[in-house]
Amino acid sequence: MHTLLSGILSGCLLAQAPTLKAPSPLVIPLGKPTDVTLTGANLADPVAVHLDIPAAITIPAEANNGKDAAKLLVKIAPDKSAGPGFHALRLATKRGTSNLRLFLTDELPVVAKVEGVKKKETAPEITPPCVVTGRADAEQADWYRFKAKKGDRVVFEILGRRLGSVVDPQVTLFDAKGRELRAGHSNDAPGAQTDPRLVHAFAADGEYLVQVRDTAWRGGEDFVYAMRVGSFPVATCAFPLAITRGKAAQVGFAGPHVEGVAPVAVTAPADPGLAAIEAVPRFGKDGLPGWPVSVMLSPFExxxxxxxxxxxxxxxxxxxxxxxxxxxxxxxxxxxxxxxxxxxxxxxxxxxxxxxxxxxxxxxxxxxxxxxxxxxxxxxxxxxxxxxxxxxxxxxxxxxxxxxxxxxxxxxxxxxxPHEPGFDLTVALDRVDIRQEASAALPVQIVRRDYAGPVELSLTGPAGLTASGTIAQGAPAKPADPAGSLTINCPAGLKIGLVPVMVTGKATINGKPVTVVASTRPALSAALANLPVPPARLSRSVAVAVLERAPFALAAKVDPASVAPGKDAVLTITLTRRDGFAEPVALTLAGLPANATADSPTIAKDKNEAKITVKTKGNTPVGAPALIVNGKAKVGGADLTVAAPAVTLTIKK
CATH class of the missing domain: 2.60.120.380 (Jelly Rolls)
Known part of the structure; x- marks a missing residue:
């Protein structure tokens, strides 16, 4: 990764931020309080759990819950209005915000933890309709037993890779004697990102077995899956694939098992920040739900x-x-x-x-x-x-x-x-940590379409946070570098917790205002084990964790505030020490434009000020980059990085 991007990222995520593994259980029933166990690293001192859907969430204080860095119990009751689907979960602690993990909500009965799944002879019995969760282990398969009647048409759908799991699952049906059923196998179903879907019509009454395993016999703690079993529709995608923002529409379904499924009447949200909605196929108004599909929100007819x-x-x-x-x-x-x-x-x-x-x-x-x-x-x-x-x-x-x-x-x-000049924006992160009375920067990349002018960046989010930033005309110099950064400032006293925000870019092109909401899809995909197509409705959100103020603060002032290419500017950095803090603070500067350099001094234990010289060259691009000074010090034996509020250096000829 280029030095410029690395410098900006260094002030965005804290070294002791929590890391989540898959939640347990993977499926949380709608409207029912459920004990959910979070595991991972740095989970102690939780501040908030955030979902992308309405839910009642509590973190019990009993039995020293919240003190264990590797395990945390949370009670979650998703609102019934959420419906079935993939949903996002994050944890914020006093040290930062976690990676995103997906969980499922469903209307199907959830099978409690079962034993004996690793041997065909001890396969537990499940009763469709249901959803059961499991984990693939190396060189082993999971087995489940169920009953079916002649003529029953039963769906077996695995949600694994689409869940952000690394599993590559397959599903196979066997009779009670262990013989594989004809047309009883699925792997890599169309449109399911290597997950299998099987719709099977049973030829006789009897007891049957369903086997789930990784196609390459791999396994491990992140090879998790959920299996939905029942007589419900199987839709590959919506039809039409898109509907017009702000308009009423009928959304139908395409796929191998949607005969008789009525279109769903929807009114498309007008909010430009939403990329998609989801539609749920059913056989009849009160029928069992199939897995939802995404519907694109379009500005066109x-x-x-x-x-x-x-x-x-x-x-x-x-x-x-x-x-x-x-x-x-x-x-x-x-x-x-x-x-x-x-x-x-x-x-x-x-x-x-x-x-x-x-x-x-x-x-x-x-x-x-x-x-x-x-x-x-x-x-x-x-x-x-x-x-x-x-x-x-x-x-x-x-x-x-x-x-x-x-x-x-x-x-x-x-x-x-018609071709129109414009641009697309991508935020390089899907999460950022910010302390009270401090700043953080989100690197933003741009793809231009016959427009080389400046783009003003802003933040859509809760009251209290302020943000500013500009992508300079013609930026970036290198395609892989961020074109600019959005500086987020957090005031004193803002409530500690986790909030979702969106990054927006605005420009005037050929006399018309153009507004673009930045995508976080590459970062979201990376968070889900490089899932090629992550859930579209989550692809524009950035999680901001507001943390308590640090035991030291930095402020920066630039002089002169405007220079010509080839001239130098000096940043004076002032350190405010609190609560007996007396450690040295190592400084680095983020947000430098192309063809500019800066030194990285350290403020000694007995000092409270330092200077950073910014050296530009004749080919440094004109613009107004937001410069952020990051200070790293030892606090309680661990590294703590604090960012100063951004300062703007204007570079003009």
Missing amino acids: ELVENEPADQSQAQKIPVPCGISGKFQRKGDSDRYSFAAKAKDDRFIIEAQTSEWGSPAEVLLTILDAKGTKLAETTPTQAPRLDFKAPAAGEFTVLVEHLHLWGGPDEVYRLQVA
Whole structure:
């Protein structure tokens, strides 16, 4: 990782922040207080447990709970309004905020901890419908016994990899004599990120066995899974894949077991901070719930293909819009026509599938009115075209499956929109720790689209925290470096705890205001064992842990406040000591622009001030970087890092 990013990250997370393993149990019933055991490291002195859903949460004080660094008991009662799904859990202690862990809520009965699962002969009996949790161990399989009647159509769905577990699960059915059932195996179900889904129709009454194991016979404490068993729908994705923000819509379902499932009536939130909502498939109003699917929230008009859209007369679509379609059968293709008003009109045409649960792989081709091919996507790259019309007129988008496949899972969303300059933002962290009367910086990366101007950064969150930051014109110098940072300042007296925030970037482009909410998807994916597609509705949230003030504080002042490239500036750092603190403090500077350097002095035990010289060069970019001084010292035998409130150094010619 580049030095600039490493410097900023050093002041964001504390060395003794808690680290969570998978919670136990993995499944928490809706509306029912449940004892949840958290394990990991640095769990002592808890301040708060935060979920992304409404819930009653208490941390019992009995039996020295909260004193053990490796174990913590929490009582959680999720509100019934949450519905089934994946949800986020974090722990904040006096020393920082934890990594994110996913748990499940469900309406299915939860099977209590079972014994004997590691041997077929002692397999415990489960009664569908139910959800049971387990852990894969190396060179071993888990076995469960159940009864079924002739004609029963039962679903066995494993939630493992999608849970952020490292397990690669498979599920297999056997009869009572241990013989594998025909069509009784699943591994890597379409759209399930290597998790299996099995829908099996039983041919006879009897007792059966279900086996769950890692495909490579691996195992360990992080190879956890949940298995849902019952007669409920199996949806791979929503259909349509997207709905328009602020509008009422009907959301249907695509997948191997959704016949007879009615669409769900929803009103899409208008909040631009939400990337997606979730919809739950059911057989009938009061039927058992299938696992929910994500529905994209779009700023455009959202349509559904008119079947058959593969006729010679292509379906006309407005620009901009999104349209969802299906490859119903092998070799299926769809055509959509749109109008260019003038020569050189520029359009961005792209297809989305896997990020919304569909396994389809799409090939896009642009045709003119005579059917001549003008452009085509590259099979090894994302299906996206930056198309410039050679003349005014009608053009057709031919949508095909890359492998000519078809079926109930093969869904896509096509988006056609005029090209507009803009940018996308990514926050390099999904969590940050900040102390009262101190600051922290969130590094922000940018991908520009024909816009090189500045971007003003801000924070959406609770009252009390303030934030500011700017991505300078043309930044960053290196693609892997952060373009800028958002400095968060915490006042004295702000309540200690954990709160979710979002980072927003604003700019004026061609006279129009543009607002973009930053994504945390790379950090979220990394927190979930590099899960390729983490839950979309969690992909814009940053957890901020507000901690009690430190026994020392730093303040910085820069002089001069504005320099030309090639000139130097000096930061004067003042140290305030509290509560008898008398240790030396090592200083580092974060947020330096490209082609600038700074020294790293130490404030001695008997001193309270130091100076840092910032040296710029002739090729240092102009801008107004926020500089943060981090001070590290020993407190109670452990390293403690405190950041000074940011100061702005203006660099201009």
